[in-house]
Amino acid sequence: MKINVDKESSLLEVKNLRTAFYDGKTKTEAVRGIDFSVKKGEILGIVGESGSGKSVLVKSILGIVPSNAKVDTGEVILDGRRIEGLSKKEKRLIRGKDIAMIFQDPMTALNPLKKAGDHLIELLVRVRGIKKKEAKQEAIELLRMVGIPSPETRVDQYPHEFSGGMRQRVLIAMALACNPKLLIADEPTTALDVTIQAQILELLKKLQREKDMSVVLITHDLGVVATICSRILVMYAGMVMEEGMANEIFYSPKHPYTKALLNSIPRVDGEKTRLKPIKGSAPSLKNVGKGCPFADRCEFAFDRCFTEVPQYNTFSATQRSMCFLAEEEVKN
Amino acid sequence: MFKYIFKRIMQAIPMLVIISIICFGLIQLAPYDAVDAMTTPNMSEKTVELIKARYGLDQPAYMQYFYWVKGILSGEWGYSIVTHESISKDLSVRIPNTIILVLPAYFIALVLSVILGLIAGARKGKLADKIIDGLSSFGIAIPSFWMAMVLIFIFGYQLNLFPILGMHTIGSEGSFSDLFIHLVLPTTVLTLSFMPELVRYVRSSTIGQLSEDYVMVQQAYGAPSIGILFNHVLRNVLLPVITIVGMSLPMLVTGAVVTETVFGWPGIGTYFVKSIQGFDYPIIMAIMLLSSSLVIIGNLLSDILYCIVDPRIKGMGE
Numbered sequence: 292m293k294i295n296v297d298k299e300s301s302l303l304e305v306k307n308l309r310t311a312f313y314d315g316k317t318k319t320e321a322v323r324g325i326d327f328s329v330k331k332g333e334i335l336g337i338v339g340e341s342g343s344g345k346s347v348l349v350k351s352i353l354g355i356v357p358s359n360a361k362v363d364t365g366e367v368i369l370d371g372r373r374i375e376g377l378s379k380k381e382k383r384l385i386r387g388k389d390i391a392m393i394f395q396d397p398m399t400a401l402n403p404l405k406k407a408g409d410h411l412i413e414l415l416v417r418v419r420g421i422k423k424k425e426a427k428q429e430a431i432e433l434l435r436m437v438g439i440p441s442p443e444t445r446v447d448q449y450p451h452e453f454s455g456g457m458r459q460r461v462l463i464a465m466a467l468a469c470n471p472k473l474l475i476a477d478e479p480t481t482a483l484d485v486t487i488q489a490q491i492l493e494l495l496k497k498l499q500r501e502k503d504m505s506v507v508l509i510t511h512d513l514g515v516v517a518t519i520c521s522r523i524l525v526m527y528a529g530m531v532m533e534e535g536m537a538n539e540i541f542y543s544p545k546h547p548y549t550k551a552l553l554n555s556i557p558r559v560d561g562e563k564t565r566l567k568p569i570k571g572s573a574p575s576l577k578n579v580g581k582g583c584p585f586a587d588r589c590e591f592a593f594d595r596c597f598t599e600v601p602q603y604n605t606f607s608a609t610q611r612s613m614c615f616l617a618e619e620e621v622k623n
Numbered sequence: 624m625f626k627y628i629f630k631r632i633m634q635a636i637p638m639l640v641i642i643s644i645i646c647f648g649l650i651q652l653a654p655y656d657a658v659d660a661m662t663t664p665n666m667s668e669k670t671v672e673l674i675k676a677r678y679g680l681d682q683p684a685y686m687q688y689f690y691w692v693k694g695i696l697s698g699e700w701g702y703s704i705v706t707h708e709s710i711s712k713d714l715s716v717r718i719p720n721t722i723i724l725v726l727p728a729y730f731i732a733l734v735l736s737v738i739l740g741l742i743a744g745a746r747k748g749k750l751a752d753k754i755i756d757g758l759s760s761f762g763i764a765i766p767s768f769w770m771a772m773v774l775i776f777i778f779g780y781q782l783n784l785f786p787i788l789g790m791h792t793i794g795s796e797g798s799f800s801d802l803f804i805h806l807v808l809p810t811t812v813l814t815l816s817f818m819p820e821l822v823r824y825v826r827s828s829t830i831g832q833l834s835e836d837y838v839m840v841q842q843a844y845g846a847p848s849i850g851i852l853f854n855h856v857l858r859n860v861l862l863p864v865i866t867i868v869g870m871s872l873p874m875l876v877t878g879a880v881v882t883e884t885v886f887g888w889p890g891i892g893t894y895f896v897k898s899i900q901g902f903d904y905p906i907i908m909a910i911m912l913l914s915s916s917l918v919i920i921g922n923l924l925s926d927i928l929y930c931i932v933d934p935r936i937k938g939m940g941e
Contacts, residue, residue, distance in 0.1 A: 353843055355839060355842045355843050383845045383847065384845055385845070386842070386843055386844060386845035387843070387844035387845035387846075388845065391843070391844065392840075392843040392844075394836065394839070394840060394843075396836060399835065399836035399837065400836045400837055400840045401837055401840070402837045402841075402855045402858075402859070403837075403859070403934075403935060404858045404859055404862070404933070404934065405855065405858075413846075413854065414844055417845075417846070417850075418844070418845065449934040449935070451934070451935045462840070465840075465844065469844065
């Protein structure tokens, strides 16, 4: 089914996605009606605190939510194809072939009893249909491409013989093995040392350019986003608070939450000021109120914020924000 | 790896020595005199003294220990008080009888348990799991002697399909088919009594493995769930099963005491029960020594196997 011919530049479109966790009769909505799109060849950053539903969002897109969670509504359109309309098998084949994903913790993401190379070979045989014999050579090439030294010996080593950074490289190699159109990186650097983080981000950026993939980078680290993302989605409590190009988000944020986030990161330039943490903690999704999810912690909140969920205000072709306050009223 | 195996063997030896000392100590404490097994009440005191001297029984305890160990190592396990037969000779007949009963039963139970456990674990909470898990709980609760009697009643008595007692029909001792038909019922009972715990173990291990990150990663790359189960999960599930298999080694001797007794199987089990009834201490001690040593050896074997199979341990100490 080919739709949205006019929006040819967007690779992935997600409309009104809702995912909830079910525990007996209690329903906890982790993703509450999210719309976004990923354009061809861009790096989109999704930022938000822990528990804001970032990971659940992308897992819902891939269809790999945990067994106690369910995608309730939502439309996912990949390259003009609606994913819901596909059979179970076709959906499965999209994973890997069209969308590949790298995970947060490289230490546990590989099967401890399988060689690094076997992980790659299995994928090359299944997704790309390469013969097993040639697949090993290809696996070595992939390991070389992601910057693993002496890949000829590394290919026959087990995951425990790799460091965290090297394992993340193996996982990136797995993603590349599938030649995906979209790479989702779910906090790929959270579990790594700072120096390794920079290397991995650099690698992702380089590969994105070489392979002309789109990348969705999930992180709670605004520094990471600033390094490589062209567009940013700010999530809070399962909703998109603000969306915009990187410079719009960093230099003219419209949503109080985005501003609060930016105020809470240290700056190396300019005058020394105290960091302003956001008061309170991320809301429990078990009992969400009627209003704006951020209202409880927002320093600009007024009565209406607690009773009604705001609509999006559009500020430019690329920037929108979910807040009642117009730009002028939100003071810095 | 060899360094690890060597180290492990070196650790097992002192354990065996300690076990032998404990067993010997218990033999010394037991209310019998080893010489009783070789004498008759109407022997003269002098003859008894001579026999004692010949076997070193007139020496102090620590010297006797060395004689005893030497005897054990050279296959001299002492004599039954009741029958005056050589224990090692009896054991050499009885142990193979038990092994042909226990080994196939354990093997069948293991294979079935892995299959059923994997199915139950992979379909957690679904109907298949409920049936398998439910039957396992049932199986744990059923005593094997009761199950043996029920099977004997149905298949041996009412349907008259299988013999209910012993190992051979008199007159056809060499026939394999005769042995096989005698094996069916006791093997079934043993298999069913070994299975429930193994099934539960494999099931919970499968459930644990399926919630590991690497499974989610494989899902994210579009691996079919059957492929994940057999290519990735199975190995990780089987690894800890090795430990259980190793720990079951003593079962080759004492695994079928009840079943053998019910079916009159001429194995270690009946031998053991008979010796307990007759206060035949040398035999009880011999079997105790044997089974406790097998615990140590079984542990050693499973450690060595683990080391061969698990790449994470293989790399250690290199």
